[in-house]
Amino acid sequence: HEGSGSRTGVPSSYSQLLPLTTLSAERLATADLVAAAKWGTGSPIDDPAREQVVLDTVRKQAVETGADPEATVAIFRDQIEANKLVQRGLHALWTADPSKAPAERPDLTEVRKEINRINIELVRAIAGSDRARATWSCRGVLAVTAVHVRHEKQLDKLHSRALVRAVPSVCPVR
Numbered sequence: 001h002e003g004s005g006s007r008t009g010v011p012s013s014y015s016q017l018l019p020l021t022t023l024s025a026e027r028l029a030t031a032d033l034v035a036a037a038k039w040g041t042g043s044p045i046d047d048p049a050r051e052q053v054v055l056d057t058v059r060k061q062a063v064e065t066g067a068d069p070e071a072t073v074a075i076f077r078d079q080i081e082a083n084k085l086v087q088r089g090l091h092a093l094w095t096a097d098p099s100k101a102p103a104e105r106p107d108l109t110e111v112r113k114e115i116n117r118i119n120i121e122l123v124r125a126i127a128g129s130d131r132a133r134a135t136w137s138c139r140g141v142l143a144v145t146a147v148h149v150r151h152e153k154q155l156d157k158l159h160s161r162a163l164v165r166a167v168p169s170v171c172p173v174r
């Protein structure tokens, strides 16, 4: 794709929204690691205290980065729901067929460090997509970026569904 508009120098909506969708898919990939970290430990998928830390942190980062804090928090609520959708899907799969369950248990603290890195990148991508998110075509362009990312990353059904769940707040309802 041409990226930032070749003749005008103005970034296209597509090039503003693609990083957001790509990072959403990368954040969803961490759900596999979180699910594996929690599998067989009795730790619940829902961790409201950690969610609050994530939301408080990204709100602060949004203010520092010049992203709309309310939009940022709304987008991260979706990102978290999508993450849980993947975790629940995987736990259901592993319960039904224990031979598919992971043999290794990642360290949740390390996985959360990776999530934190992706979170700040996502906040930057939100700050950089102000114009695209405010445009009438936001939903259509966002859907095109999702198709692209699904193919590029060869997402399975569960992760494709979760990617759809991760991004509705990107385009404000009007």
Ligand SMILES: O=C(O)C(=O)C[C@]1(C(=O)O)C=C[C@@H](O)C=C1
Pocket (backbone or CB within 6 Å): 034, 045, 046, 047, 048, 050, 051, 054, 079, 080, 081, 083, 084, 112, 115
């Ligand atoms: O950190 C975890 O324990 C996760 O499961 C990840 C995550 C998130 O998406 O950030 C999702 C669900 C939990 O309620 C808290 C946070």
